[in-house]
Amino acid sequence: MTSTAVGAPPAVLAENVVKDYGSGEAAVRALHGVSVGFARGAFTAIMGPSGSGKSTLMHCLAGLDTVNEGAIRIGDVEITRLSDKQLTHLRRDRVGFIFQAFNLLPTLTAEQNILLPLELSGRKLDRRWFDQVVDTVGLRPRLSHRPSELSGGQQQRVACARALVSRPEVIFADEPTGNLDSRSGAEVLSFLRASVREMGQTIVMVTHDPVAASYADRVVFLRDGRIMTELYGPTPDGVLDALKSLES
Numbered sequence: 001m002t003s004t005a006v007g008a009p010p011a012v013l014a015e016n017v018v019k020d021y022g023s024g025e026a027a028v029r030a031l032h033g034v035s036v037g038f039a040r041g042a043f044t045a046i047m048g049p050s051g052s053g054k055s056t057l058m059h060c061l062a063g064l065d066t067v068n069e070g071a072i073r074i075g076d077v078e079i080t081r082l083s084d085k086q087l088t089h090l091r092r093d094r095v096g097f098i099f100q101a102f103n104l105l106p107t108l109t110a111e112q113n114i115l116l117p118l119e120l121s122g123r124k125l126d127r128r129w130f131d132q133v134v135d136t137v138g139l140r141p142r143l144s145h146r147p148s149e150l151s152g153g154q155q156q157r158v159a160c161a162r163a164l165v166s167r168p169e170v171i172f173a174d175e176p177t178g179n180l181d182s183r184s185g186a187e188v189l190s191f192l193r194a195s196v197r198e199m200g201q202t203i204v205m206v207t208h209d210p211v212a213a214s215y216a217d218r219v220v221f222l223r224d225g226r227i228m229t230e231l232y233g234p235t236p237d238g239v240l241d242a243l244k245s246l247e248s
Helices: 054-061 084-094 110-121 127-137 152-164 182-199 236-247
Strands: 012-021 028-038 043-047 069-074 095-099 170-174 203-206 218-223 226-232
Touching (some): 028 069, 054 170, 054 203, 084 095, 084 110, 095 152, 110 127, 110 152, 127 182, 170 182, 182 203, 218 236, 226 236
Parallel strands (some): 043 203, 170 203
Antiparallel strands (some): 012 028
16 A cells, blocks of 8 residues: 555654643643654554544644654654754755645635745745646646635645645645535545555544545554554544544
């Protein structure tokens, strides 16, 4: 299911990661020594009950939140050693993000929103890559439209294209179908699946939806800040069974 070569280093790696919120007696431990790798060129979903630590883990992996102990690597860079400025550059140049809220700028067209990361980083547009991304996501007829003129599914596909256009090492997707109906959600998930299969993209997605998770190559399950199990080649029923066993 994955294009990662045997023995190749993972795209993202967490080693003995501990994350606390608060301090002293009021401290809450969100992650308890989590160690997990995410294969290059693969689609991995992170799941677990509410409060399991799945969003915290993603935020730490992406450098959006700091850790108390342990190390996180994106490619060959240990991001837990970087300064705030270095982290900002790494996120801009090597990481893509897709959020539940589409986070599009309302005054810009779809094309301008897609190109925004390149504009901000001063990087040159690879027009052939842009065309491939736009055609894969099916947005060619909508490039001149502003977000208010697009459906929710189309807006999220613009956000997906924006995440892909800079060719990041990894895309982190946080509940990317949470605001979409089932049909629009399926369109977005099919595009993410295609970006892995056809473009070799690496995707790490947090979701609570067993159907969304079934698009992934692998699902990692958390409970109470610990990784409990994982599932390869997931089906919706298989994911649902794993979630039920976590909660029982």
